[in-house]
Amino acid sequence: MARYNGPKAKIARRFNDPIFGHSKALQKKAYPPGQHGRGRRRKQSEYAIQLMEKQKAKYTYGVLERQFANLFDKASRRSGITGEILLQLLEARLDNLVYRLGIAPTRRAARQLVSHKHITVNGEIVNIPSFHVQPGDVVAVREKSKSLELISDSVAANTVQRYPWLEFNKAELAGKMINVPTREDIPENIKEQLIVELYSK
Template sequence: MARYSGPVCRLCRREGAELFLKGERCFTDKCAIKRRSYPPGQHGQGRVKVSDYGVQLREKQKVRRIYGILEKQFRGYFETADRMKGVTGENLLFLLERRLDNVVYRLGFATSRTEARQLVRHGHFTLNGRKVNIPSIQVKPGEVLQLREKSRKITAINESLEAVVRRGIPQWLELDKDAAKGTMKMLPVREDITMPIQEQLIVELYSK
């Protein structure tokens, strides 16, 4: 399946949660799920009995949509997390959090992960002084992400940095706004991921 290119507000309504896919719009009264908190479509307001499998599937789809990952790639992350030491569900979330596009978003250089992925693809950042354009790169503790000199006048990036206070920066990252760079201080922990995610349901789904 190709990457979804339709109206992203429908995805939030389908999952019944704010996924913050639309940037600053998600923090305003224009947010679709605040106006219509039921699934899209003509049967959206009907009563639907959801099975255990359905609950697990929806949780997996929700996390995929939050991070903008296709199914095959998401399954690969799960298999990697399953081979790692520790709790599989938490390992999965840590791998997703350490993606370069997510780090760009978390540091406030973009208002959404989709926008962050585009900025990375267009080569606006360096990692440890080297130009990068692969959104899935796993950032490691101690590595420095910096906005390239020629990209510092981009209005959208500057506006996003000014608005990052609303979203907050997690403790495992450090932002130097004046130098337009961020550092990964440590590995993320479960408490840093504040989205309403029940990762155990995903583990149960893939363990069948």
Template sequence: MSRYTGPRLKVMRALGTELPGLSRKPLGERNYPPGQHGRRPKRKSGFGVQLIEKQKLRFNYGLGEKQIQRLFREAKRDRGPTGDKLLELLERRLDNLVFRAGFAPTAVAARQLVRHKHVLLNGRAVNIPSIRIRPGDRVQLAERARSIPVVVESLAEPALIRPEWLVFDAAEFAATVTRTPAPDEVPFPVDVQQVVEYYAVRL
């Protein structure tokens, strides 16, 4: 599957969860699935529950199906819990750090900043959103990016509270990673064990 570029609020309504990486818009009063029969309560199967939890991760972090499968295989090889490792790998993406630092209003916008080389990683311009950050890494906005309207607005009013694993330097337009993100610091509710069970029988 390719990366999703359609209506974002519609996806969040279908999944029943606000995904800060996908959109800043709240569900509001329409917190039911889209469509003619969206208001009717539906009984979800075990597969349906697993699929929803997997799609939360895929849409919030803006990944294609093959990308998240690759990350799952890597997480499965780790000695620790597979689900916790998967969340850690997702949170350690460079585009997610740019979003969590408040440089962009969504992960989608953060990915675009990275793609256009508006972000410096340890002093060097990079354009690969999936680069994995490590403790000690420093991410900074390039000078030409600091006056972009969407960046200015996001810095003035970040979508989320900056996580404890980041130290933000407003004067330098920079953020430094102090430690590895913890699984419980993912900024939306997700039952990652359902994701593990979803892929356990498919990969």
């Protein structure tokens, strides 16, 4: 399936947000990319602002257009705040959980670990990055893959448990999703209400 493999700094500058992690380019050039990036003064329309927010969410979680639309449809059919439920569904993706637990340094690396069958859910190998993890599920590194340098380096660098809805056993390289995160627990700088307004047109 197609994935965005282009320059990450360019996308971060477009949204003026380090959505792929720390970016030196964003600090040096705090304006949009392209020939006219520095001189843009045109006021954006309401639609453009909403579309930018949706695109930012898609790039952040590495989700394609159809997948994102399906997730929004799923969120809109559930009772509750649609925007918050959408973010909860994105956070419950297996590749995101692997990243949040610190098993992989980035979501891209997490997606690759899942695709290459290095990750198990409740003891069973799962190689679908979009797999929906439920509260109580245990996400772990496959026994044969525990010596991978990428995993050991990432776990060693991730010294602080940052998310109250997850718990991680560094010795076992296994983590559990305790509960569905609240909006306050999700650190991403995404204005989900704008996405809801865009899809409601």
